[in-house]
Amino acid sequence: IPRNIATLFLCLGLMMPALGQQSLKTLLVGIDHRTVTSLNGDWHYLVDQAPGRALYIGNGEINDRSYALNEHPNIVGNHNQEYDFATAPTIAVPSDWNTQVPQLFNYEGVLWYQRDFDAQPKPGTRTFLHIGAANYRSHVWVNQKRICDHEGGFTPFDCEVTSILHAGSNFVVIAVDATRLVDGIPSVGYDWFNYGGLTRDVSLVTVPATFIDDYDVHLAHKAQFEPDNTELTGYVHVLDAPAGTSVAIDIPEAGAKTVARTDANGNAVFTVKAAKLTLWSPETPKVYKVNLASGDDRLSDDIGFRDIRVDGTRILINGKAIFLQGVNVHAEAPIRGGRVNTDQDVATLFSYLKDLNANFARLAHYPHDERMERAADRNGIMIWSEIPNWQHISFDKPEVYAKDVTMLREMIRRDRNKASVILWSVSNETSNDPTRTKFLTNLANEARKLDPTRLITSAVLGPKPNGNERVVNDPLCDALDVIGQNEYIGWYELNPEEADKIQWIFPQKPVLISEFGAEAKFGNHGAINQRWTEEQQVDVFKHQLIMLNKIPQLRGIIPWVLMDFRSTTRNIPKLQDGFNRKGLISEAGEKKQTFLYFQKIYKEHLIGKA
Numbered sequence: 001i002p003r004n005i006a007t008l009f010l011c012l013g014l015m016m017p018a019l020g021q022q023s024l025k026t027l028l029v030g031i032d033h034r035t036v037t038s039l040n041g042d043w044h045y046l047v048d049q050a051p052g053r054a055l056y057i058g059n060g061e062i063n064d065r066s067y068a069l070n071e072h073p074n075i076v077g078n079h080n081q082e083y084d085f086a087t088a089p090t091i092a093v094p095s096d097w098n099t100q101v102p103q104l105f106n107y108e109g110v111l112w113y114q115r116d117f118d119a120q121p122k123p124g125t126r127t128f129l130h131i132g133a134a135n136y137r138s139h140v141w142v143n144q145k146r147i148c149d150h151e152g153g154f155t156p157f158d159c160e161v162t163s164i165l166h167a168g169s170n171f172v173v174i175a176v177d178a179t180r181l182v183d184g185i186p187s188v189g190y191d192w193f194n195y196g197g198l199t200r201d202v203s204l205v206t207v208p209a210t211f212i213d214d215y216d217v218h219l220a221h222k223a224q225f226e227p228d229n230t231e232l233t234g235y236v237h238v239l240d241a242p243a244g245t246s247v248a249i250d251i252p253e254a255g256a257k258t259v260a261r262t263d264a265n266g267n268a269v270f271t272v273k274a275a276k277l278t279l280w281s282p283e284t285p286k287v288y289k290v291n292l293a294s295g296d297d298r299l300s301d302d303i304g305f306r307d308i309r310v311d312g313t314r315i316l317i318n319g320k321a322i323f324l325q326g327v328n329v330h331a332e333a334p335i336r337g338g339r340v341n342t343d344q345d346v347a348t349l350f351s352y353l354k355d356l357n358a359n360f361a362r363l364a365h366y367p368h369d370e371r372m373e374r375a376a377d378r379n380g381i382m383i384w385s386e387i388p389n390w391q392h393i394s395f396d397k398p399e400v401y402a403k404d405v406t407m408l409r410e411m412i413r414r415d416r417n418k419a420s421v422i423l424w425s426v427s428n429e430t431s432n433d434p435t436r437t438k439f440l441t442n443l444a445n446e447a448r449k450l451d452p453t454r455l456i457t458s459a460v461l462g463p464k465p466n467g468n469e470r471v472v473n474d475p476l477c478d479a480l481d482v483i484g485q486n487e488y489i490g491w492y493e494l495n496p497e498e499a500d501k502i503q504w505i506f507p508q509k510p511v512l513i514s515e516f517g518a519e520a521k522f523g524n525h526g527a528i529n530q531r532w533t534e535e536q537q538v539d540v541f542k543h544q545l546i547m548l549n550k551i552p553q554l555r556g557i558i559p560w561v562l563m564d565f566r567s568t569t570r571n572i573p574k575l576q577d578g579f580n581r582k583g584l585i586s587e588a589g590e591k592k593q594t595f596l597y598f599q600k601i602y603k604e605h606l607i608g609k610a
């Protein structure tokens, strides 16, 4: 599909709200490379007692006339309000509420946030409130006016406040509802912790009246990889720009410079030759300063250029076959707990990945903080990024599909300029039935339309064993470029050594074993047949590698999981204590024997062929 058509789809998509969602006009790309006013810090909060009495009117509609008004109780005169942010306690933003307020540890309802902020709006500028992520549904008011609603706990959104701000003191109120929804993404059951709240950075960004809100700069994707290709292509979208608005693209270090003009949709499509180019790869994680300018707006991003494709059953990066030495990662903050959302969290996770000799990470099971992809770009770690279609989803509902498409677009739009991201995943372990297959096939095709330069995958489960054979025939595989296969032989089924005789048969596509593993509590030692010991965890992996090494199409392994992570469903006292213990490292950062095992396997490349 030609790039400009793909772009058009993207823009139309972002302007089309999912059913039941208020339209968001844009989503600002590269926000971490703009000068912003951070609204991180202490916010007042009030708990909306179940079932969201202040937020919802009887029929489920949003109440704009309760806490959103941010009024105060009268001390003299008539009785009026029975809430008060001014005297309410404070909570840090960003963060989940669970790990901050002991009484809210298991709270999965509505929390109201409020803070004052100063503004000095300048004529000819626009201001947006940017929210990195809020789990799960959010409703936002500035100076008592509702400016946006958003559903989805792991993608960013921007709400325009230009016409509402006044000089001096303003205030923002945000209600975040972490209630699980049957028709949510994910649905009500999942194996991680439902950290609620404003879990990522919140900021105000001021831009000129017409400004660059989206762009895509990538190596031209030729029919075949051409080693001498230095053609860069993409688009710059200028919001509300008249057709013919000029956009300058300048990549000084690559000797690439051009000017393009916007079309009627605000898209300036361009192609430019670079004088020289070091392609991004795990060995050479080179990023270039890319300067974009249109009218009064300027933005510089750091972007790497590379080619990723499939050739038969191989995965090629810049024309070279590669084996993915991976690990799964949840967005669980090392040592301190809670959601990953700081430079320090990300630095710690990447120090583990480097120490492990990994070249790949699957960011399970939802888009992570953008710092992760930035760090991956700098560190040469390839990334799998996924939307939270986890197991049971209401695949029969068109409104759920609409939500899914919105989430997919938000994920791709935020991270399409990150060279580290090589795979978009549409789902994890969904049951093989025609309704789900149609839904996810459409979604995979949508992803491919939005971004024809990357590979599409999904983690599938099954098949039913046939003696010692496992013949993978899930029709969803037809829609994928790379098959992700999850299996827990040696833990949820069979004994570890029984893996040795199992034979997998896959369609002729590259295969990643996207999950496999066993639980062990750090420091718990015993015989290899003893559950929950570090010794057994290693033994499970040893037998797994015997089995996996026999798969001819194996192009990567992704053990589950880098660190122990909180999960509401893991309740064996003393062993789990609310944590899934399949980590190679404990939540406190202690390395189990399996970490050392994979460190060696990866260092000496003892698994798989590229």
Ligand code: GCB
Pocket: 191, 365, 428, 429, 486, 515, 560, 580, 582
């Ligand atoms: C799976 C899921 C993952 C779980 C894991 C487990 O198959 O994809 O989210 O955490 O198994 O530990 O059971």
